[in-house]
Amino acid sequence: MGDQKIVKRSPSQVKYDMILYAIRLVVLVVLLGWIFIWIMMPTSTFRQTWLPHLRAKTTTSTYFGSQGTTLLIYTFPVLFIASLGCIYLHIVKKANDSNMDRCDNKNDAKGGKVTIWKRPFIVKGPLGIVSGTEVAMLLMFIGLLVWSFATYLHNFFALITRKSAAQFGVKVWELKLEDAGLILGLVGNICLAFLFFPVSRASPVLPLLGLTSESCIKYHIWLGHLVLTFFTAHGISYIIFWAATNQISQMVKWEKIGISNVAGEISLVCGLILWIATIPGIRRRFFELFFYAHYLYIFFMIFFIFHVGISYASIMLPGFYIFMVDRFLRFLQSRTHIHLVSARVLPCDTIELNFSKTHELSYTPTSVMFINIPSISKLQWHPFTITSSSKWEPEKLSVVIKSEGTWSKKLYQMLSTPTIDHIDVSVEGPYGPASTNYLRHDSLVMVSGGSGITPFISIIRDLIYLSTTFKYKTPKILLICAFKNTSSFSMLDLILPISGTPFEISNLELQIEAYITRDKEFKSNTLINLQTKWFKPNPNDAPIYAILGPNNWLWFGAIISSSFIIFLILIGIITRYYIFPKDHNTNGIFSYSLKALINMLVMCVSIAIVASVGVLWNKKLSAKKGNNQVQHLEGLSPTVSPSSVVYYNNGGNHNVELESLPSQLIAQATNVHYGERPDLRKILFEIKGSSVGVFASGPKKMRQEVAAICSTGLTENLHFESISFSW
Structure with missing residues (x-):
């Protein structure tokens, strides 16, 4: 204890720490509330009490209708967290640039009780190298899926009797199969809601949790397998139900109102082709096929929205919305030829x-x-x-x-x-x-x-x-x-x-x-x-x-928030003066597919306009500084x-x-x-020091060997981190 240095913190550091602490607290509260909604979603309390109460307040709105409810409780909290995360990361970046945190975290890595959750818990197997924290999060997510499936199943099956089945002209097992197929789709939607978070490279959500898009690729892979497993089972269940009840013609129906079966089938086919291309043998031998097949995600998502309607799809919107902002900014950056x-x-x-x-x-x-x-x-x-x-x-x-x-x-x-x-x-x-x-x-x-x-x-x-x-x-x-x-x-x-x-x-x-x-x-x-x-x-x-300049996190947060506000304003106007009048006249209800298409177009236009303005504005500011590096480098060509x-x-x-x-x-x-x-075991065990950072990068077997050594618990001073960029 006597040789530890006491680091004096300046007033500016204390101020920054207080702001960061406040942001973390707000983010934690909103995040817990959002997760609580997902937990309550399959319960009768949510579906029969909470949701009708919320819809009673929003469905009567002539601007958003039923879509307003899902935007409020599912989309808004995540985009709010993302915007706050941008402010948080901007402050952290400024602190790093001024070297404010160069030694303040000296003792962070030395607390064995804290870092035990970061140690490798599983080093071999299909999951790869997984820490204790990742195992805990994975188990909680699987618990959410099991809870949702079991709760939906219990509530839905409780309403199925011989009398109710007879009213529909089907058998009890056939009605249960139909409900099971629906439940599989609902649980798959939970996985889809998280699918795009790990592949948003510039997303503020991941670094806010101490993660990077490269380290999260494995989460995207896990979620992708779950999504297509549930959706495939969902589709097969309905096909069997239709075949058993002589309704196979349902496969070619595209309803104007409600669920569109054809759109769902097209979405599933695109997903299956993409899924097959990810098989390790195919991916290694035919990488171009794997690469190009991934572009089918565009059609997968478009027809998924056509299938369920924009109101329900808004539940899965936030992760995909952040991904679209990130993807469009990447598109703008890729248009420039680099020297x-x-x-x-x-x-x-x-x-x-x-x-x-x-x-x-x-x-x-x-x-x-x-x-x-x-x-x-x-x-x-x-x-x-x-x-x-x-x-x-x-x-x-x-x-x-x-x-x-x-x-x-x-x-x-x-x-x-x-x-x-x-x-x-x-x-x-x-x-x-x-x-x-x-x-x-x-x-x-x-x-x-x-x-x-x-x-x-x-x-x-x-x-x-x-x-x-x-x-x-x-x-x-x-x-x-x-x-x-x-x-x-x-x-x-x-x-x-x-x-x-x-x-x-x-x-x-x-x-x-x-x-x-x-x-x-x-x-x-x-x-x-x-x-x-x-x-x-x-x-x-x-x-x-830097596509958004030195203050890129603030600009990214501004693009997310302002584009979403513009999207809400435009959709509100279109709904009030175009969709709502048609919904409430004698011609019937407005087409679900057309409404979904309008929403997708407005969303893309809002993101494209705001992101383009942000990029052009920063490019103009950069031009004022007179960046002549390419001309300056001409002639600087040493021979060796x-x-x-x-x-x-x-x-x-x-x-x-x-x-x-x-x-x-x-x-x-x-x-x-x-x-x-x-001899890695001998080398690592002989390393002295109260805190030793152990990093492994390279072949999978080598990283697993290092992880296994650091996870033995024989040495408390080894803090392992795997660096892998392979998919």
Whole structure:
């Protein structure tokens, strides 16, 4: 206790903390209320007492009708949370930029009672590596599904008797089958309501919970399987019911009022095709089929809304609404051609792409960026880890691409062509955690396999910047990297950036243990310098920029809230002066499908207008600052990379003369082991320190091995985190 430092907090820090605490409290209350609605939804109390009471107040409205109830209790709370989350994340970002939180969380990682829920609870199996918190949340969600299914089943079946079945001209089991099919659809709708939250890359909801879209892909996969399982069972139940009761003609009916069967069948077929394409064998062998099949989600959602009507679909709207805002902003960003400054071609079929970026664009270590190269494929977008540090390299952004799939192999071949001097590139992102604080650990152990080293490069570069610029006491770093052959060892050269930015790494306590698993000894024929290609700037190219400027979270919140308000105003006007008069005249009720189509069009127009205004406004502000980075970079084309490849064997007898002091320091910190694999258990158990951050990135088996070691409970100081970007 005596050696702990007391960190004095400034008045501004206290003020920020109070605001953040207030936002968290409001968000928690609203979130619990929203979850409580989902819990009560299948009960008789909700359906027979609460819902009729709410509808009595809203259905009589000439502006929204029955849709107003679902918008009020299901859509509004989530969009309110998202808007508050944007304010919260903006404050956190400002605090990080001013280095206000650099040491305040030093003791956060040391509380064993707190972090026990973050430890790996399951390390193998279909769920992958899952922490105790994730298991608890998964069990609660499954509990919600079981509760909903059982409650619906009990309430619906209680009304089924021989007399009621006879009134419909069917048997008891047939009526129960019809109700069971309906219940399966209702439970599937719960999963659908959460399906799009994990794939909204710039969503404020995920970082508000300490999550990233990359780490949540597995949740999207789980929910996707549940959605299509329930919807398939829902469809099969109705087909059997119709066949048993001689109503098979119901399959081709598209009712003007109520449920549209044909729309539901089209939605289900689109979902099934998408589902089949996600089978691991198909996804690996035919990635393009998997990729293109995912675009069927558009038709899946459109016909789903036609199937159930816009009023009921509003229950599932909030997650999809945030996704649409995010998707349209990504579309606007992808229209710009980005300036590719240079590429480093490694002898291990790996390349590093260096892009120009604006000073205002900042991102955290381990962030990813999606890249599209139209000359290879106009539709394919692939995510890659960013290796640069936005603080250390304010005008440069780098990603590393391993030549493994068809797309990356074509890119590697393209860059190997001597005559090529320009490539058209579009990007989306960067996307990453809202904040990171590696300084809270005494030591960092980074375990990587192959190209899994790339996210650790960004962490190391960021720590070099902090130790150099602010003289921070950075954690001790142990980088354990395993490569198949000697040529892959050249990836260590990427630790140092290609730019001429001055840096000093002597203050960084770095140790690298490199394992070459397939080569038994040092091979001199692999001593090949990095090839560096420099590209000519194109006047139409632009640096990578923040699509919504430096205050992107505030703008994102403004787009969500203002577009939804515009949507409500337009729908209210259309309902009052177009839909309501037709609903209450002698011609009957307004077509459900047409009403759904109008709502979808108005929603898309509202989002498109507001998002476009936000992007154009920020682009105008950026233009006023005079961003001439592409022209400035012209002519800056050194002929060689700042560092050369270095190899060592166990005894350190094979050395290559290095060109710079930083390269020499990296070489001195490196030990190479040929023909063996790291003994991770021994290494991790020997690490000293009250708090040790253990990060694993690379092959699935390797990450599972590290997770299993950290989950044993034999060491309280190991805090595990898996970094995986594979789907």
